[in-house]
Amino acid sequence: MIIHYGQVLGDYLFDVFVAKFDFWLAFGLVAQLLFTARFLVQWISSERAQQSVVPMSFWFFSIAGGLMTLVYGIVKREPVIIIGQAAATFVYVRNIMLIVKNHARGSKTLDS
Template structure:
């Protein structure tokens, strides 16, 4: 019985990752890797600072990975991905806009 479960699991992973491998699967995997990289960037930055920080690179990885995942969702017609990443990408873009705005305001204050 355990052997049957193992064979079924092998067949499942073969079907999902090998038999169905195409451009969109590769694109989706790259999108997920890019999206995951944001957590590594945030973790490394926080460890270096000795406190929790969210560097600008976190938001760029979020936006890049989110946009790619949104494109993947659109291509695959996945409504859960489309809704989730569509809304999340707006938040990432807004955070980048706020950071840029505040950096500009901070530099103007320093120039006075």
């Protein structure tokens, strides 16, 4: 019985990752890697600062991975991905706008 389930799992993984491999699967995997990389840069930055920080690169990785995942969702007609990434991308862009705005405000204060 265990061998049967192992074969079923093997067949499933082969079907998902090998038999159906095409440009869009590769595109989606790259999108997911970019999206995941944001946590790596956040972790490294936090370790260096010895406190939790969110570097600007976190938001750029979020936008790049999020937009690519959104495109993947649109092409694959996945409403869950489309809704989730469309809303999240707005949040990523807004965070960058706030950071830039506050940085500009801080620069004006320092120059005054």
